[in-house]
Amino acid sequence: MGDSKKEIGPPPKLSFKQFLWNSETSQCLGRTGSSWAKILIFYVIFYAGLAAFFAGLLAVFFQTLQENQPKWKMTEGLIGNNPGLGFRPMPPESNVESTLIWYDASKENQHTYWVDEIENFINAYKAIPTTNQQECTFEHGAEYGKVCKTDFNSFGSCNKDNKYGYGGSSPCVFLKLNKIYDWKPAVYSDAKNLPDKMPKSLKENINQVTSLKPNETNIVWVSCEGENPADNENIKSIDYYPRMGFPGFFFPYKNVEGYTPPLVAVQFSVQTGVLINVECKAWAHNIHHDRSERRGSVHFEIMVD
Known part of the structure; x- marks a missing residue:
C-alpha cells in the first residue's frame, strides 16, 4: 500500500536580496506589511503601558515626599x-x-x-x-x-x-x-x-x-x-x-x-x-x-x- 502523504522538506533557501524583499510573497525581512503593522502596534501599546505603569509608580512615590525636608530624618x-x-x-x-x-x-x-x-x-x-x-x-x-x-x-x-x-x-x-x-x-x-x-x-x-x-x-x-x-x-x-x-x-x-x-x-x-x-x-x-x-x-x- 503506497504512502499517500507528501513528504515535507525544508523551505527553499532565499538569497539575501530575496530576504530583504520577496516579490513573490510581498514580504520584507520575512514579514508581510500587515504582519509588520501588527507587531509595531503591539510594541507601541506594550511600551506605552510599561511607561504609564512606571509613571504611576513614580507619581505615588513622589506623593510620599515633602518639598522642603527629607523623608528620612x-x-x-x-x-x-x-x-x-x-x-x-x-x-x-x-x-x-x-x-x-x-x-x-x-x-x-x-x-x-x-x-x-x-x-x-x-x-x-x-x-x-x-x-x-x-x-x-x-x-x-x-x-x-x-x-x-x-x-x-x-x-x-x-x-x-x-x-x-x-x-x-x-x-x-x-x-x-x-x-x-x-x-x-x-x-x-x-x-x-x-x-x-x-x-x-x-x-x-x-x-x-x-x-x-x-x-x-x-x-x-x-x-x-x-x-x-x-x-x-x-x-x-x-x-x-x-x-x-x-x-x-x-x-x-x-x-x-x-x-x-x-x-x-x-x-x-x-x-x-x-x-x-x-x-x-x-x-x-x-x-x-x-x-x-x-x-x-x-x-x-x-x-x-
Whole structure:
C-alpha cells in the first residue's frame, strides 16, 4: 500500500536580496506589511503601558515626599544624627585626597592660593540671598521662617587684609558643622560633668563663660589640638574667632532659604619647617567622636616653611 502523504522538506533557501524583499510573497525581512503593522502596534501599546505603569509608580512615590525636608530624618536616614566637621581652605583638586595645608610664607605665589580659597568660600556665603536673614543673639534667636545671619566682621585677625595669617606662620582655618535636618545640639551649658577627654583649655573656657556670661552657654563648643604630644609642642598658640564654638541659635537646620551654617575661624601660630597633625572636635552631649570615621571631628595637617 503506497504512502499517500507528501513528504515535507525544508523551505527553499532565499538569497539575501530575496530576504530583504520577496516579490513573490510581498514580504520584507520575512514579514508581510500587515504582519509588520501588527507587531509595531503591539510594541507601541506594550511600551506605552510599561511607561504609564512606571509613571504611576513614580507619581505615588513622589506623593510620599515633602518639598522642603527629607523623608528620612536623623537616625532613619543614611546621614544619621551625628554631624561631622568640615574645614576650609582645602588643598588643590590635584591633591583631592590630601588634607595638608602647606606653603612657604616667604613666597607670595604660594600663600596666594590659600587666601583665594578662603575668599571664594566666604564670597559663596555672602552670595546667598539675605531676604530671610536676621541678626540673632543668645537672647533672641531667629523668628519663624527666618534664619540667623553670619557676621563676617567677627573673625578677628582672620581677614583678607591680614591675608588670613598666610603671609606669616599663623594660618587661619575655618570650621563648620555639616548640616543635618532637624538636628539640635544638646549643649554643655555648665562646667559640671564635662567629658574627661575634653581638652583642659576648653574646660577653662566653658567655666569662664558660665561664670561671666551664663546666658551665652548655648554653644556647640569647639577645640583644636595636635594629635600627638610632638604636634602640640610645635603649636605655639591657638585663637578662636568669634568664640570657641558655634552659637546654638543657628540650629536646628530647617532648609529655610538663606540659611548659612555658622563658622569658627581658628588661627594657629606654628613652628616653621615642621609637619603638624591637627584634630578639631565639636562638643555636645549628642555629638560622639570616632576618629576612624571622623565623626564629630576633622583632621588636617599644617606645614609652614
